[in-house]
Amino acid sequence: MTEPEFLRTTRVFYDTVAVDYADHFRDAMDDRPLDRALLTAFAEQVRAAGDGPVADLGCGPGHVTAHLNALGVPAFGVDLSSRMVEVARRAYPGLRFDVGSISSLDLKDDSLAGVLAWYSIIHMPEERLPDVFAEFHRVLAPGGHLLVAFQVGDEPLHLARPWGHEVSLDFRRRRPDHVAGLLGQAGLAVRARLVREPEGPDTAPQAFLLARKPAGSAES
Known part of the structure; x- marks a missing residue:
């Protein structure tokens, strides 16, 4: 199967910038x-x-x-970029990091207690969401x-x-109500949403949606 162009472009971008990106964002959480x-x-x-487990x-x-x-949860990472995964494995040798795509995960049905999508839908075309x-x-x-984070807006950066x-690379901004609606259509109930104003290097408001897979929705 031919790989979609947006996946190839995203992989090349992050493979290229992996080391500089890691250095730049290593302490990004400290003042947030x-x-x-x-x-x-x-x-x-x-x-x-x-x-x-949490992915x-x-x-x-x-x-x-x-x-x-x-924070006390057994977390592991998945990333499209093999260079990013190499950087992560070197920085955190006690944790698991795998190469993979969020649109086709090599994970079993009903296998995770949590999914974190921290700015990982921002390169995904709208029709793929x-x-x-x-x-x-x-x-x-x-x-x-599930916790999803993304930039708010209509025009890509x-x-x-x-x-x-x-x-x-293009970074796609999105509207929280729209993303919440798509999550609901996928069977994920949004339980909280927050939008904070830009701070530091941010160029747009930032959205965070907390959602849950209903307890009675096991895969058939």
Whole structure:
């Protein structure tokens, strides 16, 4: 099967910038207490539901995966970029990191207590989102939790030549109500949503949606 162009472009971009990206964002959580609070709430929900594994989908260099693990949930990371996975494995040798796509996960049905999609839907074309959210629903156990983060807006941001590398990529902004509607169509009930204003290097408001796979929705 031919790989979709958006996957190839995204992989090449992050393979190219992996080391610089890791250096730049390693301490990104330090001055974002609200973001940390949301991750803490997500971790507490997962632990309350049974403390099963959590997949950080689109984990990049692994710093958020490690943060989740420090919060007491057994987290592992999945990323499209093999270079990102190499960087994550070097930085956090005690954690698991796999190469994979969020639209086609090599995970069993109903196998996860939690899914974190921390800015990992931002390169996904609009028409692919229903399939991605259906995949999240498939791998979550009944009662499992989901946290999605993304930039708010209607127009994409085009990033060219980051850190001097000859690559570019579009970052797709989205509206929280629209994403919440798509999650609902996939069988994931949105339980909380938050939009915070830009801070630091942000160029747009940031959205966070907490959702849950209903306890009675085991895969048939």
